[in-house]
Amino acid sequence: MATYKSDFMNVLEQRGFIHQVSDPEGLDTLCASGTITAYVGYDATATSLHIGNLISVTMLYWLQETGHRPITLMGGGTSMVGDPSFRDSQRGMLSAEQINTNIEGIKRIFQRILSYGDNPGDALMINNADWLMKLNYVEFLRDVGRHFSVNRMLSFESVKQRLDREQSLSFLEFNYMIMQGYDFVELNRRYGCVLQMGGSDQWGNIINGVDLGHRMGTPQLYALTTPLLTTASGAKMGKTADGAVWLNDNLFSPYEFWQYFRNTEDADVEKFLKIFTRLPLNEISRIAKAEINEAKKILATEATAIVHGRTAAEQAEATARATFEQGALDLSLPSFNISKSDLNAGIGILAACVLTKLAASNGEARRHVKSGALRLNDSVISDERRVVREADLLPEGVIKLSVGKKRHVLLKPV
């Protein structure tokens, strides 16, 4: 029942990665007849990628799996400008050092999922600063700028919204599109790259590159975007109480990552299994039809394994089982250190909440107490002046604090 000739397009199609493709038949034919090179661009706006980015990295994984060559393009140059697409306001400008730090943080995850090297089929890590930073303004305007119509650029949905809401769009940001378009052409010239992929919000930017290639005489270029992942109840994916779901373990631990997927809505389980795991499709449909809660655990473990490694994933699963199913204490829960002397002196329960990030402020911790959500060693705390001291240590030498049914942390004396 394959709708495409090429393995690559079939995998993407069957797993639900495709939202829009500029010329499906053309691209399919190209993929079926030989090896292609494709890229996804990543802006260096944070020290880690987040779960939204994982979708496109996974596409690059499947690209490589099906015998083609992926390029991860770091936006060392474009991040100096900032992508205005679908944003209300300009972000603060990033310094060159900040961008470089960010790139270093982001690289780690690519290396885990793709295999880089110099052999054919190995992935390439490229930085668009290599060419963007060297551009000569007038020359660039004459060679590239003349191919862009401002009228058309203004009509793109990604900027139109901003203008319709009467929010300013600086000339700096407006140039982002041109730079991204130029990247595509440059990657074609240097590496024969013919396909750019990205999230659906990138469609306008990608299409600009395809058009520019056309005008500047490259072979036919292609665009492919993924659907914007939303949960079945309509929320954008990747938000939690504390913000984004990051892929780097120093920002979002494997345990938290596992929990994030464990809490997937029923209606999303099959969709997420297809996108965030590598399990064969027939197995996915079998799992999804069986016990839904088991399917969520498989989803969580498989997805965590891809990002954090199999060992960390299984550890997270074990911790979850002990904590949620057996009600036992698991020493692998997220833990925070407290000095022995502080503990001897006694620390207020509210302060302990803030220390362990269970609450952002004493006030918030107090509200937790008022609503009966806060527990110390599994018993509800109703007195906000309760002091946590040595006597509260469990035989294992830790103190367990919980907010609600799901958030548990340990306090460890050191």
Place this chain on the structure above:
RNA sequence: GGAGGGGUGGGAGAGUGGUUAAAUCCACCAGACUGUAAAUCUGGCCGCUUAGCGUACGUUGGUUCGAAUCCAACCCCCUCCA
């Protein structure tokens, strides 16, 4: 440079001298029900040493017993004109 409009809590958006820490909606958090799901209902949602206090409606200064609300200057944004 000129004319007009505007800047309110995470977002949207009321409020145009006083019971206004600021309506309402969304997002978010917790409780109940459940399956670590959804939906629903309930409570919460600036900070603190919380019967109180301190900050807060672009910034600074002023008028007033009292200002997010009035005045002045400045900053920023939008529209039109040059």
